[in-house]
Amino acid sequence: MNDSNRVRVRFAPSPTGYLHIGGARTVLFNWLLARKHGGTFILRIEDTDRTRHVEDSVRKILDDLRWLGMNWDEGPEAGGESGPYYQSHRLDIYKTHLERILESGAAYYSMETREQLEAMRKAAKREKRNVTYVRPSPLPTVEEGRKARDVGHPVVVRLKMPNEDITVRDDILGEVTLAADQLEDFVIQKSDGFPTYHFACVVDDALMKVTHVLRGQEHLMNTPKHIAIQRALGFSTPRYAHLPVIFNMDGSKMSKRDKEKAIKKGLQPPEIDVHDFRAAGYLPEAVLNFLSLLGWSPGDDLEQFDLDRLTSMFTIERVGKTNARFDREKLLAFNTDWSARLPDARLLEAFKDYLSINPELPQSLRQADDALLSQVLDACRGFRTFADILTKAGFLFVDNEAIQYDPKAVKKVLAKNDNAGYDMLRALQPKLESIADWSAVSLEELVHTICEEKECKMGQVAQPIRVAVSGSTISPSIGVTLTLLGRDCTLARIKRCLSESM
């Protein structure tokens, strides 16, 4: 493969907020195609709609892409030969190409106001006619258009669609033909002078020598428009592949609004953006692995694999046509598996990222050193997300006096059977005080010994201690729990627990 047919793909988000989880799947497939063929992955910011621009969103998108490990070869911060990579910085480029087709007669100035267009659409709907733009006749000349614009009349540029059917050759869907009468003259330059998405996208893809366009299926009907622009401009047509869409389990779209709705109802908002999953304690390895299976499959019974393996297996031929639903339960299971499998060092790194982006977590935890964090991670092996670590080991990072006792745990473990748990604690207290070696092994030995002495089950000894030191029935295994807490804290908490029983 020589340079002229090297794979060049791009991901082109618009800066309207965080990176959506569905967008992440699009990124992944593009990235995989580039990496598999030793090609180039380009990142381009499509900021041609000034009204929807959200401050700081480029930074956030870049940050989440990095978290996923989706590195780009050309784009913001990386640079590259076909920049700039912000469309808002390429206005003169679009203008040049626009002039070209305006002069050639393939596009024309159009002077209807938004209100007029709206009225035309309404009328068409009322009369049950097709809602298509009717090309004015005669067409305004270029000079008339410019004059109108210069005196302040809102003017747009439309592409004059050729009167012929257009067939899209799609690597996933096959051939899709749209009839000529379905193709209307659409806007390629807005009245504010900015190009529309269609125009900017086609010009940039051509100039950036993009060879494959992988995007969501919602763009399928845009493709004939893009092909028409390419023909008018004399550009070649890249390969297209439209990816199936990802929905919620109930079949609705996964949208940012789901979060607002949940909050209104007082529910936990669902994860929608990549950042939500990151902040909820998911691993990028698991998210990517799970996402790869939405619309693609390796063809055998293998389901879990890392990026390298995925890259070698990935082909567009194996991408399916069917829309998928986002099964959070399965993601959770994948995350559980990945957290059990990942090397300690990598897990620690991921955990630290989790801590760094969750400022509401206890400061003592966020500032804990690597050695302690590793021990905590190790004690919690088998966790589903990093959030589980908080429920299981959060008590380690709370002051002795700030421990909240869960009333249900107290009732069940300590107060039940005539305060049997409290009695056990009292019996345990001196033995713990006098134990020589404060280690997990000897502490567990002690618990075992007591079980034998009292002829009772482990739970009857371990649970009262667990509740006394953690406030709940959940913690790592008892020896590890007490080791991590340390002798002083353990004894202080037991003492406090007993004093509060009076």
Added chain:
RNA sequence: GCCCCCAUCGUCUAGUGGCCCAGGAUAUCAGGUUCUCAUCCUGAAGACAGGGGUUCGAGUCCCCUUGGGGGUGCCA
């Protein structure tokens, strides 16, 4: 309304005319392991949307119906 795309267990999917009375994963259910939670182990149940063709033979090809999704913006 018009146009386009899609259709296998609840969910993600394997299946490219005989290897499929349909395989895997996840969820569910029933057991088991365990000091709690979570893990972990074993087993069970669970699908080719419906109807017509084509063919010796159809989940796999064709048509219709139904269902789902997308488009129909001076959003991307």
